[in-house]
Amino acid sequence: MKRFVLALFSTLALATSAAHALEYSEVLADKSQITFGYQQMGVSMEGRFGTFSSELRFDPAAVDSARAAIEVELASVDTGLPDGNEEVARKTWFNTADFPTARFESTAVKALGGNQYEVAGTLTIKGTTKDVIVPATFTPEGDTGVFEGSLNIQRGDFSIGEGAWKAFDVVANDVLIKFRITAAAR
Template identity: 50%
Template sequence: MNILKYIPVCGLILACSDVLALEFKQVQANESSVTFSYKQMGVPMEGKFNKFTAQLAFDPAKVAAAQARIDINVASIDTGSMEANDEVVGKLWFNAKTYPAASFVSTGLKALGGNRYEATGKLSIKGRTLEMKAPVTFQAAGNRGAFDGSFTLKRLDFAIGEGEWTDIGTVANEIQIKFHLVVNAALSKK
C-alpha cells in the first residue's frame, strides 16, 4: 500500500474543513413538536399544536449570528377535548379568525456553556408582542441535531381567556410552552 497517494486527499479534507461549516437549518417538522401544560381547577393539563413552521439558522461556531422563527397555527390546538378545542379558538381565547398565528422571532442567543443556551425573542399572540427568554439545549450527532427548550408565559398578558375566563382559579395564568425541534445541517462557507 502506497501511503503517499493518500496524503493529497487528507490535505484536501483538512483544507475543506477550514472553508466549510455545518449550519443547522433544515427543520424536520414531522419529528418536531410544540406542546403546552397548565392547570385547570388545580388539575395538571397538557396539549399540543399540530401545525407550525420553523425556520432556523444555527452554526455552533457562530452563536451570535443564530436566527429562529416559529409560527404556530393556533386553530391547530389539541387540548385533548373537542369541546375545549372549539372554545379556545374562539374570540375570548385565541380569536383564531382575527389572529390565526402566534409567533416567536429570536433577537439573540447566548451560550451558557456546554450545550446550554439562552434564547431571547419577541413572542406575538393575539396582537400583543412581549419579550421572552427561554433556556435551550442543543444536541448534535453528525449532521442532525435537536433543540429543546421551554418557557412560561402569563396568558392574561396576551388576553388569552377574556371575560369570565380571566379567573385564574379556573385556568391558571401560567402556561408552560415546550418545544422540540429536530434539524438537519447543511454545509455552508465560513
C-alpha cells in the same frame, strides 16, 4: 521545508474545521413538536399544536449569527378533547378568526457553555408582543440536531382568556410552552 509542512498542516486544520461546521436550517416538522401545560381547577392539563412553520439558521461555531422564527397555527391546537379545541379557538381564548397565528422571533442567541443556550426574542400572541428569554439546549445527532427548551408565560399578558375566563381561579395564569425542534444540517 519546515515552513511548508507547517503551512500544509495549518491549511488542513482550517479545511477540517470548515468541513465540520454545519448550519442547521431545515426543520423536520414530522420530528418536531410544540406542547403546552397548565392547571385547570388544580389539575395538570397538557396540549399541543399540530401545525407550525419555522425558519432556522444555527451553526454551533457561529452562535452570534443564529436566527430562529416559529409561527404556530393556533387553530391546530389539540387539548385532547374536541370540545376543548373548539372552546380555545373562540374569541375569549385564542380568537383564531382575528389572530390565526402566534409567532416567536429570535433577536439574539447566547452560548452558556456545554449544550446550553439562551435565546432572546419576541413572542406575539393575539396582537400583543412581549420580550422573552428562552433557555434551550442543542444536541447534534449525526446530520440532524435537536433543539429543546421551555418558556413559562402568563396567559393574562396576552389576553388568553377574556370575559368570565379572565380570572385565574379555574384556569391558572401560568402556561408552560415546551418545544423539541429537529433540524437537518445543510
